[in-house]
Amino acid sequence: MPDALALTWNQYRLERRMFWRNPSAAFFNFLLPLLFLTGAGAILAGNQHQLNRLIPAIAAMSVMSTTFTALAYNIVFLRERGILKRIRGTPLPALSYFGALAANALTNTALQIGIVVLAGKLIFGIGWPRDWAGLIVFVLAGVISLAALGVAFAHAIPNFESTAAYVNAVFLPVVFISFYVFDSHSAPGFLRQIAEALPLKPLIDGLYGAFITGSGLGNQLDALAVIALWGVFGLYFAVRGFSWEQRGG
């Protein structure tokens, strides 16, 4: 279907243009992780062991914020503003539309991972990633899984005003638990079990392997399996509960 592909590309270009025209979205997507990187980097300067662990964790957080957070926001915004409903009334195929939204999120992820990789090499002395294939596989798995979870989570958010509260109620604890368990050997067992079962900690493990140890995908299959399971769960609920319009509207 070359026509559907052309429409996807057309829609993707529109989404990119709209993204850059919205200064606050561009800020939260790029400047905030950069600030995080700079701040944490400054505090840990000279502690190479800590930096080696921090950079992959920030990369994983970037994947989550550009997919899960950004898509939950986006979908709720588009739904509550009536843009989804308007799009649904046109001949634009739904797959083209959501393909473009996903490609838009993937572009932001790729840009952020690029920034983290460059900063890791040029500023934080962790060198280039040891395992590029592992990096690509884990980033892609993370994108698909967390993007689907973001869309699925949007169904639970009743209106645009409460989006920040809902998203942060998930994003912040998940980041906190995952970072803590990843960083600390003395984390309580139950916390470790929770973190291992959530998608972010396995993503950090996978990216740590790709960036620092080069342990290879073969040693990371458990982590990949957890991310994939969340992906299946996310895709199922993303499609099943999808609402094109405001509830009660």
Next chain:
Amino acid sequence: MTNTAPAIEVHGLTKRYGEREAVRGIDITVARGEVFGLLGPNGAGKTTTVEILEGYRARSGGEVSVLGHDPGSRSRALRQQIGIVLQSGGIYGHITPREALRHWAAFYPNPRDVEEVLALAGLQAQADARSRTLSGGQLRRLDFALALIGDPELIFLDEPTTGFDPAARHAAWETVRNLRALGKTILLTTHYLDEAQALADRVAIVKDGRILAAGPPRELGTHQPAHYCVTYRDGSGQSVELQTSDPTSLLNELTTAALARGERLHELSVARPTLEDVYLELTADA
């Protein structure tokens, strides 16, 4: 396209939301090139009916055909031939009307010219302004423009002028008349009687999910119990008002009697029931 089959055919349409029956058996046939108005109070089932025809909602029962398609199957071929003005449809805040129209045009096989549609909708002056800076009326015109860019055969207008000032309403009416002159079929919902009267070739009055009356706005009510109203001032200057369903014989009686008394019936008038009378009588809560 010399298709003479009706643009819209609806038989026994029903829609249930759980216990609530929003639509309870509606029949509509809209001919090609016709402007058909669905008139009724809020919550009558107008929007539910239209959204079933647009393919937004699944019906609970009945037969529906829109340009020969079942809208429930959501075929792309159908969506290429219809234009929809929703009651409230949003748009990206950072897009300009010209960009939006160019982008939407790519969805359709034979779109109209972007500049032409900007002119038709009266948006030339705002063509390059971000949509978030447009007024409510200008956004509504953008809704029109986006619905027309694909050069649709059939256009759905769901309360197109709610919230408009009188000048903007008349401008919107002009647009609808222009579309009709182009041979487009239009299904319009409104709760403004004058709008239905001014635009629609035929109207159906909807209440509680049923059609109470249907026909051309001028004829609507002549079959109804609503009465002709005869008023005059008698010889003593007293104003008299009489209701009848048979004005011919009443006038004959009155004038014969007056002439026999050597009087004149001052300010004599016979008023046909207006659409408003019919509407108010039909939609009044019993």
